[in-house]
Amino acid sequence: MYCTKCGEALDSQDRFCRHCGESRPPDSAKRFEAAFPPSVGPSEAGYWHTYVRPFFMTAGLFIAGLCGFFLVLKLLWAFWGGE
Ligand SMILES: [Zn+2]
Numbered sequence: 516m517y518c519t520k521c522g523e524a525l526d527s528q529d530r531f532c533r534h535c536g537e538s539r540p541p542d543s544a545k546r547f548e549a550a551f552p553p554s555v556g557p558s559e560a561g562y563w564h565t566y567v568r569p570f571f572m573t574a575g576l577f578i579a580g581l582c583g584f585f586l587v588l589k590l591l592w593a594f595w596g597g598e
Contacts, residue, residue, distance in 0.1 A: 518532040518535065518537055519537065519539070520532065520535050520537035521534050521535040521537065523535070
């Protein structure tokens with residue numbers, strides 16, 4: 516690991532460069548990469564967030580709305596003396 520500003524060799528534990536005091540953004544980028552491994556690429560994650568999740572959310576809302584509609588219909592039916 517080397518400093519991005521001055522090129523000085525850095526200890527892996529250092530949060531800042533001992534030579535010039537520059538913080539270490541490449542390290543945080545590496546941590547981000549560790550949290551989101553390349554095996555699950557950004558395009559795949561983008562596909563999930565753009566198409567799959569909204570589809571299931573829309574389907575869920577549609578089914579919930581349908582159930583609510585029939586529930587209200589049943590209540591109204593009971594209110595007007597049916598059944
Ligand atoms: Zn430095």
